[in-house]
Amino acid sequence: MRTHNQIKQASYRLQIDASLEAFFVDNVNKAFLVNAHYANLWKALQTLNLSGGKRLRPQITLMAYEAFGGTDIPAILPVATAQELIHLAMLIHDDIIDRDYVRHGVDNIAGTYNKLYATLVGSVEDRTHYAQSAALLAGDLLISASYQLITTASIIPQKIIAMQHLLGTTIFEVAGGELLDTESAFYNGEISAEIIAYYKTASYTFISPLMAGAVLANASKEDQTLLRVFAENLGIAYQFTDDIISVFGDESKTGKSTTSDIREGKRTYLVEQFYLLASNDEIKQFESYFGKQEVTTEGIEKVRHLLIATGSKAKTEESINTHIELSRAALINLGFNEEYNKKFNDLIILSTKRDC
Amino acid sequence: MRTHNQIKQASYRLQIDASLEAFFVDNVNKAFLVNAHYANLWKALQTLNLSGGKRLRPQITLMAYEAFGGTDIPAILPVATAQELIHLAMLIHDDIIDRDYVRHGVDNIAGTYNKLYATLVGSVEDRTHYAQSAALLAGDLLISASYQLITTASIIPQKIIAMQHLLGTTIFEVAGGELLDTESAFYNGEISAEIIAYYKTASYTFISPLMAGAVLANASKEDQTLLRVFAENLGIAYQFTDDIISVFGDESKTGKSTTSDIREGKRTYLVEQFYLLASNDEIKQFESYFGKQEVTTEGIEKVRHLLIATGSKAKTEESINTHIELSRAALINLGFNEEYNKKFNDLIILSTKRDC
Secondary structure, eight states, X not given: OOOHHHHHHHXXXXXXXXXXXXXXXXXXXXXXXXXXXHHHHHHHHHHXXXXXXXXXXXXXXXXXXXXXXXXXXXXXXXXXXXXXXXXXXXXXXXXXXXXXXXETXXXXXXXHHHHHTTTTOOOHHHHHHHHHHHHHHHHHHXXXXXXHHHHTSSSOHHHHHHHHHHHHHHHHHXXXXXHHHHHXXXXXXXXXXXXXXXXXXXXXXXXXXXXXXHHHTTOOHHHHHXXXXXXXXXXXXXXXXXXXXXXXXXXXXXXXOSSHHHHHTOOOXXXXXXXXXXXXXXXXXXXXXXXXXXXXXXXXXXXXXXXXXXXXHHHHHHHHHHHHHHHHHHHHHHTOXXXXXXXXXXXXXXXXXXXX | XXXXXXXXXXXHHHHHHHHHHHHHHHHXXXXXXXXXXXXXXXXXXXXXXXXXOOOHHHHHHHXXXXXXXXXXXXXXXXHHHHHXXXXXXXXXXXXXXXXXXXXXXXXXXHHHHHHHTTTXXXXXXXXXXXXXXXXHHHHHHHHHHHHHHHHTSSSOHHHHHHHHHHHHHHHHHHHHHHHHHHHTTTSTTTSOHHHHIIIIIIXXXXXXXXXXXXXXXXXXXXXXXXXXXXXXXXXXXXXXXXXXXXXXXXXXXXXXXXXXXXXXTOXXXXXXXXXXXXXXXXXXXXXXXXXXXXXXXXXXXXXXXXHHHTTHHHXXXXXXXXXXXXXXXXXXXXXXXXXXXXXXXHHHHHHHOSOO
């Protein structure tokens, strides 16, 4: 038998998906009025949206809204859906930066356009560039659309503007986090992994979606402060957990490469700890494998061993646990009823479990 | 002696520049709180903003606002300034698409970052990519910031949302126009140059800035319709004039290359007319020069000769004149007082003069 929670969760998901689908259908139609080729871009977005994604961000907006006593989900649904649009926009632009052509196992926008232009543009370099250009424009459109969608919520104009301010802060922070993440590859050790985790991940994955729900439900300032503490710490714990999974995870369970971070030499918190804890000799060994595209399976194992032997993995897990504890403490102080307390606890577990 | 109009114009410009500068200072400071490297991106934007630009779009917002009886420029200034931010965002992303590194004769964002990363990233390909990534994020930030800036106007929230809807329509249209412009290079003749001129140029250069001013001043629906006709036709005349200047202009006066459109084989209205008017033999001659990067000065001259001999240039000028007449007719019907009638006429002249 499904519990009340599961039904509500399913219903969140159904409402969010319906809202997203209506949004894309509307824009495909509007783009058709311009030109069929423009409608193709919106159709590619619609397809990408349907290809995957857990709708985590809109769901936690709805969850926070109800936890603080909000009762009119249809009225605020566009604000929740806007969280997903900005997420999609960031994924699309992140994929350009990472030169990736696949997302959720299917072609992303650039990947789709690479195929669409296959017979039209002879030069591979030009074709790739034009495909990336289409993806660039697609991301721009979704950034703008996330603002527009918020204006369609059935809430007072002052609240619409408050929601847009939250969105603006998020974009300001996530773009900064993205820049710092890129630059951390060459400003060695100058930019801390915790700063990047905060700005690139926590801000738009947890802080903004949760705060949106709280503000919409008129949560008190004190509760908003506690919720922010909850969100910040959970966001960092989530990112550090992801960093560990990306090296030590079970690829068959997560579907996530456990070698690419090592090959790319990604400066995660885990690696940051290594540089603090390792001897010169260990660093020398590490650097003969880390950041080398052609590293062997043995080299990968050696890197993993060094991260464990130096205590870097344990130190990272310790930090994750500290952040989780801070989240839990904030949650206790928030004093939600049993139903929502459990939901928020489930969110912590879901976001920081190591075996998925 | 300066006329009243010139003083007002200067004063528009001063207020817009002050508003832009305050915006960038504020964001540089906010970015510093994240990380000094992030502040670098905002400083690059601040520098780019100061490097040039006529502030045409914000000025015409203010002009339309006053023409329809608006009297509180400081209250609506953020809406005008937002027109410049979205323009900058589009220039930055357009430069990525065009693989350009210079704007207004100085480094654009990608150009600036190419130099900043010079000693940090060894591979030229990677460095260029990272520089483009910084530019990508910079444009994203300005799209978001243009929405945020509008919320700071001292107008009722309903008007703020109305201004954002105008902005959203513009971004929807200009991104579509940009996509179609890119694709017109390989969907030969399928996408008309007039459609592209409307969506890529008229929409955000004239329609949106003028309509913003009119709506802010509570212009009647009839006047808004007339103003839209004025703006649409002026925008198309402006783009077609630019297409002629880009082939037949005086480079010493315009500072604009008169060979790059020919080298790149750009499908402008002028070229579209050529394909309608030329004989097979003329097309054959034309295509031996047009779209060839290595075309000689003689080849360029031959292309110019063919565009004149076939009547393509005359046909384009005829179309420009038709659009100008439609603009003027709308202007007469708008019935502005002498001062603003002259200003709007000056805008037509400024936007369609052939020797600049």
